[in-house]
Amino acid sequence: MLLRRFSPSPLPHGPSSRLYSNATYASTLKNLEIGSHTRVIFQGFTGRQATANAIESLAWGTQVVGGVTPGRDGMHPVLKDLPVLPTVKDAMRELKPDATGIYVAANQAADAIEEAIEAEVPLIVAVAEHIPVHDMLRIHSMLQSQSKSRLVGANAPGIISAIGRCRIGFQPLPAFSAGHVGIVAKSGTLSYETVAALTRAGVGQSLCIGMGGDMVAGTDFVDALNVFEHHEDTHGIIIVGEIGGYAEEEAAEWIKEYRKRCSSPKPIAAVVGGHLIKPGYVMGHAGAWIGRGQNSAKDKYKALESAGVTMVDHPSQFGQVMARALKVTPSRPSSPSSSTSQRRKYHTSSHRPPLVPQPTKSQRRALHLPARHAETLLTDRGIPLTRTTIADSDQRLLAITIDRSSRAPSFLACPTTDPGRLSATAKYFPFDFSAGYPTSIGKALVNHLFGGTTDDRVNASVSTLALALYDIFIMHEGLYIGVKISLPSSGSDLLVHEPEFIVDDSALKSGSRHAELHALRDVSPAALDPAELRAEADGIVYVKLGMHADSQSYDLSYNIGTLVNGAGLAMNTVDALALRGGRAANFLDTGGKATSETVKRSFELLLADERVKVIFVNIFGGLTLGDMIARGILLAFQELGLEKKGVPVVVRIRGTNEEEGQRILKESGLNIWAFDGFDEAAAKCVELARDAGRR
CATH class of the missing domain: 3.40.50.720 (NAD(P)-binding Rossmann-like Domain)
Structure with a gap:
């Protein structure tokens, strides 16, 4: 039986059911x-x-x-x-x-x-x-x-009780203080930002749960909300979200029901990262990409806002938000650099980030199999592909992918391929991974794709195709194995065309599996930016931003190079710069274990982009050490000749060993602007970028 966990009414844009019961x-x-x-x-x-x-x-x-x-x-x-x-x-x-x-x-x-x-x-x-x-x-x-x-996890910072002094994970302990705000977050670094902002405002934390950035999370937002609702030490709740999946929309649905059944609901605030992503790209986290039919960061923002959640554009604003909501007298800022951050008015729906259109392509960071190889995999299983031109109105989508909500593989069926309607018409059909192929799936797929046709040939063809897609998905560890299908006229055979096969690159990188598939990867400049490929070799996720919609050239006004540790923080840094009038030339995630050498490599990538006129280093460390990052910046200055290039660097280091890192930078005598608060640092970046643009 397919049951939802929390609401009798299904999400119209997402999975219509939950795979497992509450028992x-x-x-x-x-x-x-x-x-x-x-x-x-x-x-x-x-x-x-x-x-x-x-x-x-x-x-x-x-x-x-x-x-x-x-x-x-x-x-x-x-x-x-x-x-x-x-x-x-x-x-x-x-x-x-x-x-x-x-x-x-x-x-x-x-x-x-x-x-x-x-x-x-x-x-x-x-x-x-x-x-x-x-x-x-x-x-x-x-x-x-x-x-x-x-x-809890995987790919998560863990879980920590600030009241109970219990840490299972690698969160930066100096940022935490005991109190009454519960936090659940996809992003580790954004959760650290959140905690630090609360502590600075005199608002402590109760329980902080890292949902993590993988495609399938052991504990998600709704799980955490169910705990926080009855958790006596939790008086207020913060959600830290980002692109990918439906967790934020499901949280919004839960919150609406909660506010109906509770006469005095706990205040809830949230941030959603990824408003300014590059279409078709994975933004650092394994799960930070928008799949077929899934919603954008803007849609997630609106869903939470409509549920009565107080929305902010950067975690530094959570301190004041929760101080007001819980009627806590905010602490005095500990330094002049932090006062700007604490006095700044937070943004609600009247001031949201400028947005890009929702991506219409699937992720590009995992391995996309070449079309010719995808065709071979299908024909080997008795599925011929048609090269007949099919009208857009006759096309449908059938795929097997991963339903993050059910934490299971799922068939995805959509009776249209119109990007504007995918979100409203896509339907997931999850099944138990260990149980194997769901033999009765064919009829359900036909009903959704074709309105319940009774043609035996169509029913049989869809079932045969579904089994072939499943076999490829399992054999090659797929993330998305999909095709377009058509039925041009009554009595016609099912036409299969335009396969798109994406497999998990972690199966090779971590599990040493499917090397023969990964050898097929197209790494030509036409398929992958050489700079992005170089970054990948160093364990860095680097994505250029600001490409003109009608060409392969880049907008020169995107002139702030960003260097950030953590995918969520990197996405949010790009968003927040845009709100303050700046334009980031790139997304760059050094990863949670950035080293001095990683920082130097990152500087090389940024400086290779001739648009970059100022570099913004925004680090909030858990495993990453502030003094190590500072030394990496000095190494980059010396070996890359940054002083001669005249590119100023704005640095904000928080978290582990932050004082030592800030000291090293301030005493360097180099063209480095070191800040403690995000708002001051971001404002300086925008100011320097504008000055460079006038020259």
Whole structure:
């Protein structure tokens, strides 16, 4: 039976149903309520990252009781009073943990999560990024069939209770303060910005949940909202969203129902990143792309706003918003640089970012199979392609992709290919990943695509095509395996044309699978900007912005180069600069583990774009260290000759080791403008860019 989790009325633009009932996985929501009572273990405990994280978390007050490293049995070599056990089952029996933090490489993460599920650990926190998507589909199939374990992540900063001093993840601890605002976020860096703004305004946090940026999240916005509604320490709620999927719209639907049933609802505020994305691109996070029929950041913004949510354009504004909502007297700013940020009026619906049209292409960061290879995969399965010209009005869309809401693979059917109508007419048909091909799917697809035709040939043809798409999806670890189909006249055969096949590049990068497919990738300048390809080799996501709609040339007014760590923060930086009158020449995400060398490589990319007249470095560090970033900037100045080039650099460093990073920059004597607050830094960027434009 297909059931929704939270509302009897389906979203008109999204999945019409939920795959699983409340009897199983949803009953684990209570496991998210961590605190001083929570006993925590680490998987991969003796590794460098886990050891360093455990030391920090213990010092902060987290009750770390030990961990697991396969083949080890004894005491931790550094944390000598904490035991190391060979399996999670051993740890559950001897240490009785309430939660586990998984600190292993992406290619080992799914197996580590599976081991924790089998051992029935109540809360599993996975921080690794680039876990192959089909590995996670297998994990979610397991999760939905049980009622003991709850997953946070993957590709998430984790979960933290500021009141209970319990951290399972890598959040920057100095930013947090105990209080009564609950936060749920897709973006790690934007969640840190949110926390820092609250703390600076004298507003503490209760429970902060990192939903994470992967396509399928173990815990999403609606899950967190269900917890926050009844969480006694949570008096106000913040949602940090971005492009991709339907999580924000589903949160808006939940909030509307909540406000109807609750006489005194808790105040809710939100931000949505990705208003100014480049059509057809993945913006850093594995899940930060707009699929067929999905809505833009503008649509998500409107949905939340219509539900009564207070919308802001940058997390720095959350402090004042929540101080007012909770009637907290705001703290005095700690420095002149922060006062501008705290006094600045936040933006609501009367002042939204300028928007680009909704993308009509699918993502370009994963591997797109060449059309000739897609055709071969179909013909090998008995599906011929037509080269007949088909009128747009006769075309329909059939694909198999991933329904993020159901955390499962799903057929996607749409009775039109008109980009303007995809969102309103697309329908998802999710199924259990582990159960295999849903043999009864053909009739449901025909009903939606063709209005319930009774032609046996059409029914059989659609079923045969659906099975072929499923086979390709499973065999090659697809993200989107789709075709256009047509039925020109009564009695005609089903026509299949224009295949678009996208497979998961993490299956190769992390799992070393499907090398033969990835060898087919078109890396010619016509298919991929050479600068973007160079960035990819260094683990940087770099996307040029400002291309003219009618040509391959770029607008010269897009002259601010941005260098940011974290996809959500990078998207929001581009949005916020536009609100303040500036134009970012690029999106650049160094990733959560940026190094000095990464910063230098990023500067090289920015300076190769002749439009760039000022560089904005906006770093909020968790794993990224502020002093390391500062030294990377100085290295770039020396080795790239930035002083001679006359390109000023505006830097804002917050988070881990921020004071040392700011000191290094201020004492450098170079053409660097160092700021603590975002608004001051952004305003300076816009000012310098305008001055350069006048010259």
